[in-house]
Amino acid sequence: MAWRLRKEALEDVAVIGGLIGVQFVYAGNSVLLSYLLSLGFNPLTLVILSALATFVILSPVAVLFERHLWPRKIGWKLMLQLVLISFTGVTMFQSLFLKGIKMTSPAMATAMPNLAPGLIFVIAWAIRLEKVKWSCVYSKVKIVGTLMCVAGALAMSVMHSAGKKEDKFTSASSDVVFDKEKIIGCLYLMGAVFVLSSNIVLQAVTLGQFPAPMSLCAITSLIGAFTTVAVQLFEDYKSLFSLPLVSFGSVVGFSLLAGSVGGLTVSFNGWAMKKRGPVLVSMFSPVGTVCSVVLSVLTIGDTIKLGSLAGMLLMFTGLYFVLWAKGKEGYSHGDDLEKI
Numbered sequence: 089m090a091w092r093l094r095k096e097a098l099e100d101v102a103v104i105g106g107l108i109g110v111q112f113v114y115a116g117n118s119v120l121l122s123y124l125l126s127l128g129f130n131p132l133t134l135v136i137l138s139a140l141a142t143f144v145i146l147s148p149v150a151v152l153f154e155r156h157l158w159p160r161k162i163g164w165k166l167m168l169q170l171v172l173i174s175f176t177g178v179t180m181f182q183s184l185f186l187k188g189i190k191m192t193s194p195a196m197a198t199a200m201p202n203l204a205p206g207l208i209f210v211i212a213w214a215i216r217l218e219k220v221k222w223s224c225v226y227s228k229v230k231i232v233g234t235l236m237c238v239a240g241a242l243a244m245s246v247m248h249s250a251g252k253k254e255d256k257f258t259s260a261s262s263d264v265v266f267d268k269e270k271i272i273g274c275l276y277l278m279g280a281v282f283v284l285s286s287n288i289v290l291q292a293v294t295l296g297q298f299p300a301p302m303s304l305c306a307i308t309s310l311i312g313a314f315t316t317v318a319v320q321l322f323e324d325y326k327s328l329f330s331l332p333l334v335s336f337g338s339v340v341g342f343s344l345l346a347g348s349v350g351g352l353t354v355s356f357n358g359w360a361m362k363k364r365g366p367v368l369v370s371m372f373s374p375v376g377t378v379c380s381v382v383l384s385v386l387t388i389g390d391t392i393k394l395g396s397l398a399g400m401l402l403m404f405t406g407l408y409f410v411l412w413a414k415g416k417e418g419y420s421h422g423d424d425l426e427k428i
Contacts, residue, residue, distance in 0.1 A: 103360050104411075107372040110353045115379030117349050122189055124342060131186035132320040134346070137339070139178050139313035141347025146306040146355065154300035169294045170307060171315075177287040178312020179319055184280035191273025200277035205370040205410075206238040207285035215289070218367050230413040236406025237371065243399035285370075291358060292366040301358030305351055364414075371410050 124134060159166070188200070209231075212218035220227045291304070298304055360369050 099363065103364055103368075106356050107360055107369060108375050110356055111372055111375035112379050113349055113353055117346070118189065120342075120345070121186065122193065125186065125190045130320075131190065132183055132316055132323070134186060135178065135182040136313050136316050136320070137343035138182075138346035138350055139309045139316065141343045142309040142351040142354075143306050143313065143347075145344070145347050146302050146309070146351040150300065150303040150306050154303045157298075157300040158303060159298055166294070166297055169290060169297075170304075171311060173287060173290055173294060173304075174308040174311035175315045176283050176290070177308060179316045181280050181283045181287060183316070183319070184276050184283065188273045188276035188280060191276065192270050200274065200281055203238055203278065203281045204285045204288070205234050205367065207282065208288055208370045209234045209367050211285060211289045212292070212365065212367050215293070218365060226413040226416045229409050233406040233409025233413065234367075234371075236409065237403050238406075240399040240402030240404075240406060243395060243402065288361070288366045288370060292361045295358060295362045299362060301362065302351075302355040304358060305354045309347075309351070368410070368414060371407050 121134070125131065209218060213220050220231070222228075294304065295301065357369050
């Protein structure tokens with residue numbers, strides 16, 4: 089009994105510490121993507137290259153460590169789920185996300201996915217992946233914490249979209265001018281968040297039938313690369329073969345770096361979802377927001393507004409509420425995934 093409790097405690101530390109680390113990586117990745125797009129990379133071309141690199145990097149590792157976890161037979165239902173995860177997670181989400189980050193900033197691109205916890209909570213509750221008892225105080229605290237995260241994300245996003253004529257920390261008044269391009273970029277990012285929320289819940293369900301996170305990431309990356317090529321050929325086939333004025337070695341290096349980051353983070357998130365459910369994984373997005381804001385200020389001269397800081401505080405408070413409530417009511421383990 090003591091050994092089991094110790095194992096669960098270590099697992100909790102690994103999950104929470106790993107999810108915080110993933111958000112640090114996401115923040116750095118957002119700044120890198122913004123830089124690559126400024127060089128002239130087509131967003132869909134970047135998606136294709138990084139997805140192929142993810143497949144190349146993860147495939148050998150998945151075969152070596154997860155082959156015994158593969159299902160003996162892949163039915164039509166599982167195949168359809170893999171295709172949907174690939175199209176929504178690789179093609180749709182990343183395309184909308186990259187278009188949004190091109191029109192806004194890395195900080196905004198990291199802030200918007202904080203809307204996902206609310207959507208994921210509702211979807212997971214609807215299909216019984218997340219337990220909610222209206223008579224239970226912990227369920228109520230969990231709902232309040234989720235709403236606080238969403239409200240904080242909205243506050244930060246709106247304040248960040250407002251460009252100011254004066255210095256960084258002047259009070260918000262008639263000097264505030266809303267940038268039309270940033271607002272359109274926000275709409276792209278909001279669309280990406282909706283797609284991401286549905287995709288995360290679908291991944292959690294699929295992991296119940298295919299309990300191999302790295303293999304799932306490798307397969308969906310390969311399928312997603314092909315679906316993205318098809319979309320790119322349909323939209324503008326000429327831009328598929330156009331690359332920015334950088335060396336071939338730099339293109340390969342950027343692709344491998346993006347593929348490594350994407351593969352490792354998605355695989356870890358899949359493992360964490362299998363252990364603790366999709367809602368808890370999504371609640372760590374605020375950490376990435378803070379990291380991205382700091383990196384944006386240090387690297388590309390972005391600004392921090394007082395409203396954004398207030399939004400961050402609200403998001404972290406909501407995250408603490410959810411973690412406390414889930415700790416009190418008991419984590420929802422992978423058993424629930426098997427029932428779907």
